[in-house]
Amino acid sequence: MRALLSHYRRHPLQLVALAVMIVLATMLWTGVNHLTSQARASLGQSERAVTERQQVVRSDGQTLVIEDFVALRLAGVCVMPWLEATPETGSRLVGIDPLAAHCFGAGTGASQVLDQPLDGKPFVDMHAAAGISARESRLYLLAPETTQATDLPGGYHLKTFSTSPDTGELGDSFLLNLEALGVLVLLITALLLRSVYLLGLAQRRDSFALLHRFGVSPGQVQRWLVLEILVLALVCVVPGVWLGRWLAAGLGGGFGKALDGLFDIPLYAGQGQGWITPVLVMLGVVVIACLGDLILLRFRDRLSLPMPVRAGLAMALLVAGLVMAWLAPSLPWVFVAVALVFAGAGWLTPATVAYLARWRANRSSASLALWRHRELAVLVRRLTLPLVALQFALAMVLAVQALVTTFEGTFDRWLAQRLEAAYYIEVPAGADSKKAAEWLTNQQEKVPGLRWHRVIRGRAELAEAGSQQVDVFAVAPVGSLVRAWALLESADQPWVALSSGAG
Amino acid sequence: MTESLLAVRGLTKHFVSGNETVPVIDKLSFTLGQGQSLALTGRSGSGKSTVLNLLCGLELPNAGTIVMHGQVFEAGGAATRQKAAAWATLRRQHIGVVFQEANLMPALSLLENVRFRAQLAGRDAANSEDWLTRLGIGELARRYPDQVSGGQRQRAALAMVFAMEPALILADEPTGSLDRHTADEVIQALFELQARYGCSLILATHDAELAAGCQQHLDLGHLSAL
């Protein structure tokens, strides 16, 4: 054992590199992982905080029908029907009954909108919604907050009602991005670790041969190697996890503040997380990265494939990845597809370059050129792993980029749904926002309590004249967030500004 | 002749390259007594190294029997695992192997190499430094293998082998890479210590002069010519 370790005494930098890599990777991964779980918890909390509407559902799980509405109204429970219909063409429509909206009392101005004749999308009158030929329609019965479970007749109970199914998707995509980042960190770590470790192993190969000659069985050497890497991993992973939590705490503070700002309540779920999972995961990664060959070696004879088969397999991976990326139904599949493409390309590239180099070598007459090409061929074949690592590093940059942009994009939508307005009106890109504004202004005249607010998104696109992407939000009351949120621009007197051309 | 340490009967080895078998050793038989020395000569490619590898279990024969240190190894049969383990134990404790080059652990100093080898064989490592001194490189004890000359490395390799107090030393052209003068010095040291400590020696060499120093002589080139 001492003789084995002595290698690192002569090459301390290798040991340091291994150790630093393990520590950093552990730190990064733990940090990301910690953030992911915290984000998950935070998002869960925020969902709960925002979903304050409640609906009445049948205890037997059946979908509601008009008879239920009648039965509930007869029982004296004030419920408002909410019919969601997806027409064959166009987007989801919501049919509501203006006459039943008084259940929600003289509460917010937004609910008073419902007392007015409805002509704008997506809210239409109940009858209109029921009349359209819908692919899918579903009736909900909304109950005011004051409704207690005891008010309900038998066979019904209360449940929370969320008007925005998209939010789950947003949270999911955000978490998925974080998780993909975590997996990428692990992959890159594994590949880098492997390169450094194999370098050290190659240098020690002579020693192993010598040990064999000295009568030390290869099995014993392998056991020592396993022990060595386990000890190293354990020694490095624990401080790595500690540092990672520290990192997560630093980043998490900002994350928590962002959520606080959104909901005006402290939401960041800063609860602790176990040590065992990260330590075990990192140990696993280190062991697999460093000793994967040892395990594979036992099956090598059975696994060794002829060159054309391997090339074909790599090609198949690549094609499968590309096809999958093309057809991917959801984000996780895209990630899998991208991973496949990288693996295939990483496998194929060195082999191809090596083949080309050998082909060149066989054609060149100058001996020096021959040597150069042969050398390149050998080098490139050895570089498979670092090349794949490089690709994954690139992927990581892309992933971070995607993370930021998709988050920005979805966050925008999310914010739109989560603004304090009960309803918002979105003007499609390219459409004239003035019509909506006029309609809103008319509503304002009829409803004294109504306040609405214009929110402009996508400042960059706005700067280019022509297609004005302006979204109009009816917001009541105006929250502090709307004025303070940096991503969005808001104006108190939008139409004045618009008419003066300030847009 | 004293009690025999090694008896070889009908030892045969052929290599398979591609789809043709290359016969290398054909029905080789000899015995070696305790404390005796044997020179293995023959032209390059005649199979000297192959014989040495067979005698320490680094290669397994296709036919024949080797009786070494009281243990019988028959060619063929199952139980390769047990055979390999038995050979490994023999190599660790009783058979010292010196090759032409690369006999030292590169990460250990000369002294540590000697100590390591002695400990591996289960011997007392206390007089490791004495072995280096006896071979004339006591002052280089703390240098690493890549910091000394080739001749000094071979002396250190001999020190390692003697420190493990072997029953048999297998030396494969131990002076092959040295100049005449140095080679003579190293080989003299080998013969002297081998005689003094009473271990057996098989020396593979293509050098007739070196071979003359051994009690027995086995010419593989001659054998394969027959």
Ligand SMILES: Nc1ncnc2c1ncn2[C@@H]1O[C@H](COP(=O)(O)OP(=O)(O)OP(=O)(O)O)[C@@H](O)[C@H]1O
């Ligand atoms: N692993 C192997 N596979 C195929 N043939 C081999 C193998 N090892 C040795 N040989 C062949 O066996 C023959 C004997 O080789 P060996 O190394 O024993 O020769 P040698 O007498 O030690 O030569 P030298 O004096 O050059 O060291 C050679 O012809 C060699 O080509």
Ligand SMILES: [Mg+2]
């Ligand atoms: Mg040889």
